[in-house]
Amino acid sequence: MTNVKQDLLNKIGIEKYYAELELGRLAADPNMNYMDKINSMAHLLERIAILNGELGLAGQYFPDQVAAPQQVNPVQPAGHPGQTHAE
Numbered sequence: 538m539t540n541v542k543q544d545l546l547n548k549i550g551i552e553k554y555y556a557e558l559e560l561g562r563l564a565a566d567p568n569m570n571y572m573d574k575i576n577s578m579a580h581l582l583e584r585i586a587i588l589n590g591e592l593g594l595a596g597q598y599f600p601d602q603v604a605a606p607q608q609v610n611p612v613q614p615a616g617h618p619g620q621t622h623a624e
Contacts, residue, residue: 542599546595557585
């Protein structure tokens, strides 16, 4: 299950990374029609918000495996100070 979760997180993370790069590129592009730029940026922001939600849901639906509790040693009877063993 861990590989499925990690693969899903990687896929979503890569999509988010490229959407953020494109958002920065659009913001810096001086030659693009202003309304087209605003509409494209708004669309990318919506996509980034959805991807952020997907990352959260992946963690919710595919929680990390909880390690099994370690076995506790049985209780040994306590001896008196100076004794090497209890009788």
